[in-house]
Amino acid sequence: MLFSVREFEALARDRLPRYAYDFIAGGADDEVTVRANERAFARLRLLPRVLRGHAQRDLCTTLFGNEVTMPVVLSPTAFHRLADPQGEQATARAAAKAGTVMIASMASTVSIGDIAKAGGADLVLWFQAYIQSDIGITRTLIRRAEDAGCRALVVTVDSPVFGWRERDNRNGFHDLPPGMHCENMRDLTADGGVRDIEMVPGLSWDHIDRVVAMTDLPIVLKGVLHPADALTAVEHGVSGLFVSNHGGRQLDTVVAAIDAVADVAAAVDVPVLVDGGVRRGTDVVKALALGARAVGIGRPVLWGLAARGEEGVTEVLELLRAETDRAFAFCGCASVDHVARDLVREVRC
Ligand SMILES: Cc1cc2nc3c(=O)[nH]c(=O)nc-3n(C[C@H](O)[C@H](O)[C@H](O)COP(=O)(O)O)c2cc1C
Numbered sequence: 617m618l619f620s621v622r623e624f625e626a627l628a629r630d631r632l633p634r635y636a637y638d639f640i641a642g643g644a645d646d647e648v649t650v651r652a653n654e655r656a657f658a659r660l661r662l663l664p665r666v667l668r669g670h671a672q673r674d675l676c677t678t679l680f681g682n683e684v685t686m687p688v689v690l691s692p693t694a695f696h697r698l699a700d701p702q703g704e705q706a707t708a709r710a711a712a713k714a715g716t717v718m719i720a721s722m723a724s725t726v727s728i729g730d731i732a733k734a735g736g737a738d739l740v741l742w743f744q745a746y747i748q749s750d751i752g753i754t755r756t757l758i759r760r761a762e763d764a765g766c767r768a769l770v771v772t773v774d775s776p777v778f779g780w781r782e783r784d785n786r787n788g789f790h791d792l793p794p795g796m797h798c799e800n801m802r803d804l805t806a807d808g809g810v811r812d813i814e815m816v817p818g819l820s821w822d823h824i825d826r827v828v829a830m831t832d833l834p835i836v837l838k839g840v841l842h843p844a845d846a847l848t849a850v851e852h853g854v855s856g857l858f859v860s861n862h863g864g865r866q867l868d869t870v871v872a873a874i875d876a877v878a879d880v881a882a883a884v885d886v887p888v889l890v891d892g893g894v895r896r897g898t899d900v901v902k903a904l905a906l907g908a909r910a911v912g913i914g915r916p917v918l919w920g921l922a923a924r925g926e927e928g929v930t931e932v933l934e935l936l937r938a939e940t941d942r943a944f945a946f947c948g949c950a951s952v953d954h955v956a957r958d959l960v961r962e963v964r965c
Pocket residue numbers: 639640641653691692693694721722723744772838860861862863864865891892893894912913914915916918
């Protein structure tokens with residue numbers, strides 16, 4: 617029995633080959649932002665309310681019309697088959713069972729259609745896309761996600777280039793092991809092969825306009841940190857913002873995601889999600905207090921998957937649910953609407 621997300625990380629580390637552990641755990645450059653994400657949560661302290669008499673708590677919320685049983689979703693992460701042979705299929709089953717959203721990465725090692733099948737009718741599935749320079753390819757990817765039944769499109773905008781990952785360079789990890797592929801990129805080359813995912817340095821608001829025009833799905837921009845960009849996004853017809861620094865894997869020395877969320881939430885009146893460094897139920901409460909509608913978890917899902925497959929992801933999600941419920945009880949909150957700004961104070965260390 618494991619009692620915390622941290623213990624799942626330790627077990628995952630024991631079980632994974634070094635290159636896979638480092639790919640998941642690592643970040644860009646000096647990994648300043650990887651550490652900052654977790655440390656920023658530690659600098660935030662709770663100021664709980666007492667005697668509010670809530671014998672039961674309700675953690676449910678709604679995200680773009682999708683009901684979820686807790687304000688914790690699965691952030692998109694590449695290559696789940698590095699962690700478990702069933703890969704994203706195992707993750708999908710665990711997300712469906714937990715009653716929360718799985719955001720499938722465009723860089724998944726199981727196709728979006730097969731992820732949807734594994735999750736079944738209960739799974740609320742969203743698709744994360746990197747806009748490709750060829751707009752036709754981008755359209756095909758979005759159609760595949762729509763055909764699979766995805767209910768939102770998460771467009772990642774923090775990756776005009778690929779982050780400099782020194783652990784991966786040292787380990788020589790640049791390609792997937794034999795037999796694993798980015799399955800969403802199949803049949804997208806002239807000869808019907810697997811196309812490489814491209815980072816597009818020239819990405820601009822024009823690309824967002826085209827994607828907004830090409831689908832009826834709600835669009836969430838992932839990787840926004842500046843409130844002015846959040847405002848512009850809403851003007852361009854985006855339905856939500858995902859405050860994120862990609863888990864410290866893209867631009868290093870960027871502010872911790874949790875430190876950016878309040879200003880973004882204040883700038884717009886669409887739902888705001890945040891990810892990066894969420895490891896405890898108390899982190900979930902802090903994020904909601906600062907204006908987030910929900911949080912995402914990236915590495916914790918992969919730790920669960922590497923430790924115990926589908927069951928491990930279920931255990932990670934249920935640990936976070938129980939911790940969030942306990943934090944709600946301690947703070948005197950009966951539901952997500954009760955989590956007020958004054959529950960959180962920032963201290964120096
Ligand atoms: C191994 C790994 C792969 C990732 N792949 C993607 C991806 O394909 N697309 C994306 O938008 N974000 C990707 N991310 C970033 C996550 O969506 C998320 O922003 C980040 O992991 C949150 O931080 P956390 O890991 O501390 O929870 C990846 C993160 C990790 C750790």
